[in-house]
Amino acid sequence: AREGASFERFFVCPVCSPTRAEFLTGRYHPRGGVTGVTQGGERLNLGETTVADAFAAAGYATALFGKWHNGTQYPYHPLGRGFQEFYGFTSGHWGEYFDPMLEHNGKIVKGSGYLVDDLTDKTAAYIRKCVGDKRPFFAYLACNIPHSPMQVPDRFWSRFEGKELAMRGTIPEREDLDHTRAALAMCENLDWNVGRLLDTLRDLAIEKDTIVVYFCDNGPNGWRWNGNMKGIKGSTDEGGVRSPLLIRWKGTIPEGKTIPQIAGAIDLLPTLTELAGVPRIGDKELDGKSLKPLLLEVEPAWPKRMLFSFWNKRVSVRTQRYRMDDQGNLYDMTLDPEQKRDVAKQNAGTAAELNQHLQQWKQTLAAARPDDRPFPVGHPDFRYTQLPARDGIPHGHIVRSSIHPNCSFLTQWTSLDDFVSWEIEVLTTGEYQVEAFYTCPGKDVGSTVELSFNGQTLRGKITEANDPPLRGAQQDRVPRTESYVKDFRPLNLGRIRLDKGRGQLELRAIEIPGSQVMDLRLLNLTRV
Template sequence: MVHPLRLLAMTWFASAALQAAARPNVLLVLTDDQGYGNLSASGNPQLCTPNLDRLRAAGTDFSRCIAAPGGTATRAEILSGQHEFRCGVSHRVAGRNLIRPEVPLLPEVLRAAGYRTAIIGKWDLGEAFPCRPEDRGFEDVLVHGGGGIGQTQDYWGNGYVDPWLRSQSGWQQTTGYCTQVLVNEAKHWLAARSAEKQPFFLYLALNVPHAPYEAPAATAEPFLKAGLREPTGSFYAMIEDLDTRIGDLLAELDRLDLSSNTIVVFLSANGSAFGAWNAGMRGIKGSPDEGGVRMPACCRWPGKFGAKRVVDSLTSPLDLFPTLAGCCAVALPSGWSGDGLDLSPALLGQADFPRQRMLFTHVGQWPGDDSPERYRSQGFAVRDSRWLLSGLELFDMAADPGEQTNLFEHHPAEVTRLLSAYGSWWNRLSSTLRQPVRYVIGDPHQPLVRLTAADWWPSRERPGAASAVSLASQTAIRAQLQALTDGAAVAETAGLWKLRVASPGHYRVSLAPLPAEANPSEHSKIGQLKAGRVHLRSGNRELQMDLRQGTTAVTLNLDLAAGELDLEAWFSGQSADQRILGASFAEIQRLGERKRPELELDIHTIPKK
């Protein structure tokens, strides 16, 4: 979150530069898990994507745009212009998918310069203050929760058909298939903007073709009849459907007479989730190899950007922040030091695209309390215009784009050069990798904070317990609770939330195995706790309370001091072998001033033995 004084300064400088210019609108469309090979224009023999192909031909195509290996990281790169590790993101969950509040984001900068800003679709970078999209520069918000529909941080029971979406006023259920719903909402928002003189930035972040692979009804049949198997058939059907919907969106821009002064950017969040046809590249999503990170990317601004232009220089989502700011004549924040390049002069025909460049990739996602240093030599890659060093393999990408011939032993000078650059890069940012980004409780911007198991850092109570990754989906939580209900053995689960208490006071903490919005039958079938105890621990202090048989949620009131708080909650007595059950859902709200000013929790705290 940018400081108000910084926003004021950015606004003043930007307005001075823009007095004589009609600033362009920006429509940024991001898809999820659609790699470079998942377009018919890329040569895919199974897909037909005419609208995306036309968009690609009508503008500038970045044929070697290198994303992060996963979508959460790429989203951080797009919005911050910084490598995801620099801005705080090193995982898709586990409290490590949050951008540091002090890092300025593209929507903040554009909004400060007078743009109306909106996000529709997938945010994936935090569900509580100060990390929600409305905290980070978006004036209008309509999103699902977490990293995908049906994940733990999402509205419970959400699905691809008739999805629930959250705006600043709360959750609302929509009607239709998710892609159609999101694009229709984007069309309505654009229609509302068309009569205004204010420029806009719309970030349409579609959740498809991400798992679960649930295509619109009957659309996968042609692919299955052609011999493809599931889930590839549904994956391809989702892509063809999103192509149709993006065609509708571009037609709406034309109808509203907005196309001529709107920069349209299209890209995906990473390489393809499937290797059924991957343009001859090695690797898929999650890999630092070309197939895991090369994304489709193009941009169009009629009359300003060259049409049918293919740029084979290395580019990156990191470039979007400085490039879009440059195209919109918006000043970057004072002292900004991002990792992206401003490509606006090249796009506008005033300069050449840079040829000499190096990009660094690391898959991240190491266990939360492990030292990142242990993983510096795992899952990394370094690229320049010719070479790709992927671990201990070296490839000449000009001659061998499929990464078939390892030249590691044949070009020691290149290996040394690339490894040295990687080592210097890692050393520059390694000191920040273990600094957590904390959700804030007790702040008026979000009086009631909801936390989930997907936000857990590793447990201190039970260090070996399964944590956030194993409970990142609602399906996993249902399976765990059903097994407990049936008396089956289940893995122990536990974790802690890293928080910051904004204001000292008396707080209410509600804990449950299922969220409040789960339907009553589900609460009754798998959400009832057995007789036992609930535990709430911070540091060496612990609050305990008895659980009655059949309880579905428990509420504890306690005093909290201002400052950093590592909070862990769990239920005991839920399994015959005394394994603990972490509280997968929590709600925390400040009720007022402290009841006992000198106590950290309350009179019933029990020192840890």
């Protein structure tokens, strides 16, 4: 903040996938088909173009390290959305932050050490390579913390373990103090890693040639101090959607500048492309606007505007002074930043105007739309397709390992009537090698499973035990609600011919000699 500009009133979405979609496209997330955070609802429509598309078209090297959360299967995958390099995970929350299962350009790999440290290492190495190759770069580092599970290395946790907290959440009785301490420790780790990246830019002598942007994707994921704002993650009130925004461009953006005008994630694409002199790709109308005048001009001419926040059928609208919530309550955010006093009656004209815009937004962008998009398999430009348990539908006795589908696995598969299905569309006819990432205790080895799609079948047998313990609890600073994880091993089921077309991919057991078939994390299909 001391070396660049700080926005006092910057707004994102109440949850993660929508914010990422708005950053990527410069458009409100319902326009891009992002309706949820899991099971396909997080996917960004293929007709949308991204900020990475724009920079790639201009000759930049483009890379994403970390959490994507806008689609797993190509072309929803980051490598289909303008990024040329990807290392991280495509899901929402991740179940393990130490040596986790990750992906590198479609291939499943194992991370090294604490996840944010690993992602930062990879980002710094990528930047060094780009500088060595004399290529301009667009690097997107999307860290997973302070999202739960609350895992953080000892050297950061020790700074907060057992410490008294001077600043508390707005509802103290709902605050888990160790959860807050862990979040603070995670922020310390994040701060350290951001510092390492800034040191990399300094050491490479490219600080004056590099724009650095820092922001968050939603409000806190628990009841903890957030400046006494109303709401947390998931809320369309101020506390659910207000985020820091810091932008540094040494030698160009004045140091220590504070910007009071409201802005949002939708503004980042037009801002970055204009600052870099990169033409925008695509012809869809943007909701955002370039913040360049606010960053570079002393007294910019800046028109009045409204920013909308939407999630779970709730909409709020923010102006420079007011916020109207989903119930039509009006708050003067200058005099009442905690949203305690409804002033709609005292400001009837303003309330009527904002309510009209809010209702119009509800009827258009917030209107429910059916999502019948299948999961694509076998795109001609990409060999690999992951079908995680998250995207499958369990039938019979099979259940998810958590009520939160992201990073979950399927378990309690005990009957021949049980099966898992995925609604897919095969984009390229051909032979596909199939792996099932599984666990199975030794006493239950021997089940035969059958994979089928539109009349084509493949049978495979579980011949080896893989019975690792659940991972995560030993690293958690507080108990989690998400799924624990295991070291799932790939089981080679063989090859299946898949013909182009849409249908239901089903995985069933046709023989169960023990008490269960297996626990299933994902299917991995590779076009041969």
